[in-house]
Every structure is written in C-alpha cells, then in structure tokens.
Amino acid sequence: MSEVCTTGEAKNGSSLLIEALQKQKVEMIFGYPGGAVLPLYDTLYEGAIPHILVRHEQGAVHAAEGYAKVTGKPGVVIVTSGPGATNALTGIADAMSDSLPLVVFTGQVTTPGIGKDAFQEADVMGLTMPITKNNYQIRDINELPRVINEAFHIANTGRKGPVVIDLPKDMTIIETSCPKSDKVRLPSYQPTVMPNNLQINKLMKVLEKSKKPVILAGAGIIHAKASPELIEFAEKYEIPVLTTLLGLGTIPYDHELFLGMGGMHGSFAANMALTECDLLINIGSRFDDRLASAPGEFAPNAKVAHIDIDPAEIGKIIETQIPIVADAKETLKKMLGVEIVHPNSHDWKKVNLSRKHLHPFSYDRKNQTEIKPQRVIEIIGQITKGEAIVVTDVGQHQMWTAQFYPFKYQNQFVTSGGLGTMGFGIPAAIGAKLAMPDKEVVLFVGDGGFQMTNQELAILNEYHLDIKFVLLNNQSLGMVRQWQESFFGGRHSQSVFKTQPDFIKLAEAYHIKGVKITRSETLEAELIAAFKEKGSVLIEVAVSTTEHVLPMVPAGKPNYQMIGVE
Amino acid sequence: MRRMITAIVNNSSGVLNRISGVLTRRQFNIDSISVGPTEKKGISRITIVVQIDSLYEIEQVTKQLNKQIDVIKVSDISDEPHLERELALVKLNAPAGIRAEILSVIEPFRGNIVDVGSKTVVVQVTGSSSKIDAFVDIVRPYGIKQMARTGTTGFTRSSK
Ligand SMILES: Cc1ncc(C[n+]2csc(CCOP(=O)(O)OP(=O)(O)O)c2C)c(N)n1
Numbered sequence: 001m002s003e004v005c006t007t008g009e010a011k012n013g014s015s016l017l018i019e020a021l022q023k024q025k026v027e028m029i030f031g032y033p034g035g036a037v038l039p040l041y042d043t044l045y046e047g048a049i050p051h052i053l054v055r056h057e058q059g060a061v062h063a064a065e066g067y068a069k070v071t072g073k074p075g076v077v078i079v080t081s082g083p084g085a086t087n088a089l090t091g092i093a094d095a096m097s098d099s100l101p102l103v104v105f106t107g108q109v110t111t112p113g114i115g116k117d118a119f120q121e122a123d124v125m126g127l128t129m130p131i132t133k134n135n136y137q138i139r140d141i142n143e144l145p146r147v148i149n150e151a152f153h154i155a156n157t158g159r160k161g162p163v164v165i166d167l168p169k170d171m172t173i174i175e176t177s178c179p180k181s182d183k184v185r186l187p188s189y190q191p192t193v194m195p196n197n198l199q200i201n202k203l204m205k206v207l208e209k210s211k212k213p214v215i216l217a218g219a220g221i222i223h224a225k226a227s228p229e230l231i232e233f234a235e236k237y238e239i240p241v242l243t244t245l246l247g248l249g250t251i252p253y254d255h256e257l258f259l260g261m262g263g264m265h266g267s268f269a270a271n272m273a274l275t276e277c278d279l280l281i282n283i284g285s286r287f288d289d290r291l292a293s294a295p296g297e298f299a300p301n302a303k304v305a306h307i308d309i310d311p312a313e314i315g316k317i318i319e320t321q322i323p324i325v326a327d328a329k330e331t332l333k334k335m336l337g338v339e340i341v342h343p344n345s346h347d348w349k350k351v352n353l354s355r356k357h358l359h360p361f362s363y364d365r366k367n368q369t370e371i372k373p374q375r376v377i378e379i380i381g382q383i384t385k386g387e388a389i390v391v392t393d394v395g396q397h398q399m400w401t402a403q404f405y406p407f408k409y410q411n412q413f414v415t416s417g418g419l420g421t422m423g424f425g426i427p428a429a430i431g432a433k434l435a436m437p438d439k440e441v442v443l444f445v446g447d448g449g450f451q452m453t454n455q456e457l458a459i460l461n462e463y464h465l466d467i468k469f470v471l472l473n474n475q476s477l478g479m480v481r482q483w484q485e486s487f488f489g490g491r492h493s494q495s496v497f498k499t500q501p502d503f504i505k506l507a508e509a510y511h512i513k514g515v516k517i518t519r520s521e522t523l524e525a526e527l528i529a530a531f532k533e534k535g536s537v538l539i540e541v542a543v544s545t546t547e548h549v550l551p552m553v554p555a556g557k558p559n560y561q562m563i564g565v566e
Numbered sequence: 567m568r569r570m571i572t573a574i575v576n577n578s579s580g581v582l583n584r585i586s587g588v589l590t591r592r593q594f595n596i597d598s599i600s601v602g603p604t605e606k607k608g609i610s611r612i613t614i615v616v617q618i619d620s621l622y623e624i625e626q627v628t629k630q631l632n633k634q635i636d637v638i639k640v641s642d643i644s645d646e647p648h649l650e651r652e653l654a655l656v657k658l659n660a661p662a663g664i665r666a667e668i669l670s671v672i673e674p675f676r677g678n679i680v681d682v683g684s685k686t687v688v689v690q691v692t693g694s695s696s697k698i699d700a701f702v703d704i705v706r707p708y709g710i711k712q713m714a715r716t717g718t719t720g721f722t723r724s725s726k
C-alpha cells in the first residue's frame with residue numbers, strides 16, 4: 001500500500017512524537033532521562049511541552065496518575081530503557097488496577113540490539129503486557145503518529161487504562177518526510193457507550209417493585225463524570241447510596257441518602273444495606289474483594305443490576321440479573337428518562353438513615369492523652385471545608401481518611417485502591433497539584449509509605465508547589481501491625497520501627513517547612529496555623545501507636561459480620 | 567469438559583503473547599493452540615482447545631480475550647455445528663515385513679505414508695483430535711518413534 005506523502009519536510013521521530021503530543025493537547029510530561037531517550041530529551045529541550053523532572057521513575061508514573069485522576073485526562077510519562085522502564089512498572093500496574101488513563105513512553109535500545117541483551121535492555125513488551133490496556137513497540141517511524149493517537153484513544157476511552165509505547169532509540173533519530181496517516185483505525189476496539197434500552201426498562205421495572213433498593217457507586221461514575229446524574233437519580237426515587245473506596249466523592253458526605261463507604265472498613269449502614277437490599281444497582285464498581293469479601297454471601301436477597309463499561313466485569317464476581325454494558329453517565333441519563341411509579345421503599349429508607357445516625361464512624365473522642373489520627377483528619381476536613389483535593393498513601397491513614405474526610409465532589413479523592421501501592425501518595429499529590437494549581441491539595445501519608453517515595457519532595461521548590469503533607473506517624477506499619485494484633489496474636493513481626501529518621505529535618509533538607517505536632521491539647525490550633533502557611537509544609541503528627549481501623553469485616557466474611565461497630 | 571474457542575485477531579506481534587497470558591493467568595488447561603492466516607490480510611485465526619469445569623469459566627475467559635485490543639472476535643463454537651481438523655505426522659517402526667500390515671491399519675483412517683526410511687515410515691493423518699487420538703492408540707503397538715501434531719483448527723459450518 002502506498003501512502004500519499006503529505007508533509008514533504010523531513011522530521012525525526014522525536015519531533016514527530018512531540019508534535020503528536022501537542023496535537024493531543026498534552027500539558028505536561030512527567031519523566032526521567034537516560035541513554036535511550038537522549039534524542040527525545042534533546043527535542044524536549046526546546047520547551048514545546050513542559051517536563052517535570054521527578055527523582056525516581058515510580059514517582060513519574062504516580063504523579064501522572066494524580067494528574068489523570070483529578071483532570072480525567074491521560075497522564076504522560078517518559079522513561080528510559082531497562083531500569084527506567086522497570087522502575088515505572090509499579091505505577092503502570094497501579095493505573096491498570098484503578099483504570100487510570102496513562103500514555104507511557106519507554107525508551108528502548110536501538111532496533112538491531114533488541115533481543116540481544118544490549119546495555120540497558122529490558123523486555124518491556126513482555127513485562128508490561130499483563131499490566132497495560134495495550135502496548136506497542138515502534139518498528140516503523142512512519143507509524144509513530146498513528147500509534148500515539150491510538151494510544152491516547154485507547155487510554156482514555158472505554159474502561160480507561162495505561163498504554164505503553166516502547167520506543168527504540170533509532171526510531172527517535174531516523175528522519176522521515178512521509179509519515180503515514182495518523183488517523184485512528186481500530187475496528188477491533190469499539191467500546192459500548194450507549195446502554196441497551198430493553199435492559200434499562202427491565203431495571204426500572206424491577207426498581208418500581210422493589211422495597212429495598214440501594215445504589216452502589218464506584219469509580220466508573222467518576223470516570224464518566226456522572227456524579228450529578230447519580231445524585232439526581234438517587235434523589236428522584238429516594239434510593240440510599242453507598243460507595244466504594246474509589247467512589248467516594250460521587251455523592252457529598254452530608255447528603256441525606258449517603259450511607260458511607262461499604263466493604264472491609266465501611267460503615268455499618270452501608271454494609272447492612274448491602275446485606276438486606278432486594279435490589280442492588282451497582283454503577284461502575286467491579287465488586288472488588290475489599291467490598292465483596294465473601295461473594296457467595298454478598299447481597300444475598302438482592303436482584304443485582306450491574307452497569308459497567310467493561311463487559312468482562314459483569315458476572316466476574318457476582319451473579320448479575322440485569323447486566324448493562326455502557327457508560328455510567330449515558331445509562332443514568334436513560335434511567336432518568338424512564339418514568340416509573342415511586343417504589344414503596346419508605347420504611348427501608350428510614351431504617352437506613354437511622355442506622356447511619358446510630359452507628360457513624362467513631363473513635364474514642366474522650367481520650368486526650370494521645371492524638372487520635374481520626375481527629376486529625378476531622379479537623380483538617382473542617383479547615384479545608386471538605387473542598388481540598390485529598391491524596392493518600394496506603395495503610396491505616398488511608399482508611400481513616402476515607403472514613404473521616406468530608407468528601408464533596410467527584411475527582412476529589414486520589415488514592416491507590418486496587419493495587420494498594422505504598423509510595424503512591426507523595427508523587428500523586430504533586431501530580432494532582434500540578435494539574436490543579438488553584439486547588440488546595442492535602443496528602444495524608446504514613447511513616448512507612450512516606451519513606452518509599454519521599455525523594456519527590458525535591459520537586460516542590462522547583463515548581464513552588466503548595467501542598468500540605470500530613471504525616472500520621474504511628475511509628476509503625478500500622479495496617480500490618482493491626483492485622484498482626486487481630487489475627488496473629490499480637491506478634492509484631494517487622495511492623496514496628498525501632499528507629500525513624502528526623503522527618504522535620506528531612507523536610508528542611510528539601511527546603512520545605514516542617515511542623516511537628518505532639519500534644520493533643522494544641523492539635524487543632526497547630527493544624528490551623530500550619531494550614532495558614534504559604535507554600536508546602538510537612539506536618540508530622542505523632543498519633544496513637546495502638547489505634548485500629550474499625551469497623552472491620554474480616555477477609556472472607558460476609559458484610560454483616562463487622563467487628564468493632566460502636 | 568472440552569471446549570473449542572476461536573479468536574479472530576489482528577496479526578500484530580504481541581497478540582499471541584496477550585492471549586496466552588490471559589489463559590495462563592486464569593489457570594486454564596490448554597489442550598492445544600493453533601495460529602494461522604485467514605482469508606483477510608493481516609488477520610489471523612487462533613484456535614484454542616481447553617479443558618474446563620464449568621461454562622462460567624469459558625464465558626469469563628471469552629470476555630477477557632475479547633477485551634484485548636487486537637482481538638476482533640472470540641467465540642466458543644463447541645455447541646455449534648463446526649468443522650475441526652488436526653494434522654499429525656507419526657513416524658512408525660516399520661521393518662519391511664510388516665509394512666503391508668501397517669498400510670492396512672492406517673487405511674481406515676485415510677492415513678498417507680509421506681516418507682519412507684529403511685526401518686521407519688511417516689504417516690500423515692488428518693481429522694478431529696479424537697480421531698487422531700484413536701489412530702495413535704491403534705498404531706502405538708508398532709512403536710512410535712516420533713510424533714508431531716498441529717493442534718486443532720476449524721470454524722463453524724455454513725448455514726443451510
Ligand atoms: C509497596 C507496598 N509494600 C507493602 C505493602 C503492605 N502494606 C500495606 S499497609 C502497610 C503499612 C503502611 O504503613 P504506613 O505507611 O506507616 O501507614 P499506616 O498503616 O501506619 O497508616 C504495608 C506494609 C503495600 N501495600 N505496598
């Protein structure tokens with residue numbers, strides 16, 4: 001097939017790449033240079049697209065995830081071959097798990113060296129195959145513009161996810177005056193966006209007859225930006241709503257119908273609603289095992305409707321009577337368009353609301369001898385009026401944030417859900433702030449996870465970022481310690497730190513202000529003062545070293561078997 | 567239970583890797599995989615024969631395979647009228663004295679002798695894999711020196 005030559009002007013692969021990124025309106029690139037991407041970085045030197053130099057490739061990917069999560073646009077990453085690419089794997093796997101759109105360029109050795117164990121060669125195609133939505137290796141420079149457009153299209157449509165483009169060094173150097181058409185042609189990839197009307201009608205009929213309906217709101221709603229439609233639908237029929245961890249923010253924390261997060265560390269009201277409902281309308285959740293730990297006993301009395309853009313999720317974990325493969329927003333719009341008689345579910349609503357008020361998330365508020373981590377989060381929720389973009393790392397502090405921060409809007413909560421990646425927090429907060437410079441960004445991080453990616457603090461000054469880093473220091477890998485105390489007879493195997501760095505000095509070493517809070521009496525005043533500071537502040541709070549996240553549905557148990565319900 | 571799945575795929579470099587990856591991750595027992603071009607340029611057919619316990623598993627894996635970008639269509643054709651063929655080359659011990667006997671044994675299977683050595687012959691048979699299994703059982707007593715099987719390929723029959 002001969003293509004019509006359109007440009008005439010000879011350009012090298014690096015220039016073609018940058019042009020393609022500009023066409024995609026890429027605002028910034030997160031990356032780290034090295035031998036295989038030197039020609040590309042030489043082109044970047046001209047400054048066509050801002051580049052954020054991270055300090056570790058894992059940081060680049062998590063920062064791009066933070067960017068993607070708060071904007072809904074693909075995050076873009078460039079790393080070098082071999083170790084650069086392998087350092088990026090954790091982030092790519094994390095994005096795959098949480099369906100975040102990324103386009104990751106990995107340098108590769110020159111084409112003749114591939115497969116011959118060349119210096120800094122890693123089999124990136126093999127390594128990333130199971131953790132990407134799709135991956136490409138460029139073999140023909142003329143295909144580069146099309147592949148880049150395809151990658152962005154695939155990353156950001158259907159069920160979103162990371163796409164890797166492996167870029168042999170020679171492909172960035174060779175010139176061409178005749179690149180092939182950059183039109184996306186993907187007949188084998190046609191995600192279903194519009195729902196099937198028959199299924200919508202079926203769902204609405206079942207809802208009409210339902211006495212105990214409940215909505216489970218997952219991250220699919222956020223990806224579809226469908227929070228307004230969700231709220232409108234729930235209000236129209238007065239259906240209680242619970243969310244997954246990643247669904248937090250789809251309905252405001254103080255909404256009458258919101259029952260809280262469900263699952264392992266979910267609320268009593270949410271887990272009981274799951275247990276007793278007769279109709280479960282799952283919108284954009286994949287019934288992860290942190291939500292449905294005992295699939296055989298999950299929502300045992302319910303007809304299940306599952307709305308998901310990914311057909312492979314339907315029936316994967318929970319048997320579904322009403323499958324709807326479509327975009328959440330389009331589906332909710334259609335559901336709002338079908339008029340039915342208001343279901344006779346008034347008693348059910350009352351039961352749920354009273355459970356919510358009788359058994360809210362709780363902790364020992366009277367204890368003033370130590371700082372309760374939950375209280376730190378509550379106070380910060382008040383200081384930031386529930387408006388901040390909230391980022392967490394992984395562990396106890398993450399669950400307390402989910403329980404106690406007053407989330408108000410979609411795309412507000414940035415956390416590693418599916419993979420549970422410690423080290424996610426600091427770089428993700430940086431990516432979120434770079435994406436939304438006018439928003440207040442708060443990170444809650446543990447003393448363990450902080451030490452996994454704290455090198456990225458170096459970025460803060462370079463870009464004058466204002467992020468409040470709240471380090472909840474319980475001197476332990478708290479979540480591990482909790483499980484050891486609950487299920488392993490309190491044997492603290494490798495979960496309690498015997499020594500710790502001076503975190504405040506560490507902050508100062510990175511030229512950011514550090515504040516250490518140790519006294520319960522002055523906690524609130526000190527937090528208020530720290531949040532008034534301009535610029536980034538590391539706020540280390542010495543919190544209880546014995547606290548547990550409760551309630552808890554032990555792994556493998558049905559949702560109603562919660563321990564620690566007050 | 568034995569199921570036959572066919573996948574029509576873009577003939578891109580990583581596609582076989584992705585498909586076997588999906589099957590491995592789901593812990594499928596694969597009897598055979600065969601790949602070859604179709605009537606359309608750039609499009610290949612992959613035929614996978616698996617052993618599974620329940621149809622739920624097949625549905626799941628079909629969906630996971632369909633999800634791959636380079637996969638155009640995956641179908642479980644086991645319950646539809648379909649053609650399936652496999653080819654086997656079997657090198658048999660065949661001293662001169664029993665060659666006639668071997669010929670008569672392979673004849674009902676429509677086996678052909680495609681190579682002759684001083685002590686061995688190579689028989690080619692085609693058919694469903696169960697037919698080939700039966701053939702192999704019958705000729706085993708003569709001594710199988712070597713065997714190569716292609717794995718099953720096939721598609722659904724034309725509608726009447
Ligand atoms: C990369 C990685 N390694 C290990 C774990 C297992 N893990 C989950 S939570 C946790 C403890 C986290 O400790 P810390 O960061 O101090 O947070 P805390 O639970 O104390 O709030 C560990 C080790 C993980 N999730 N990610």
Ligand SMILES: [Mg+2]
Nearest residue numbers: 446447476478
């Ligand atoms: Mg800790």
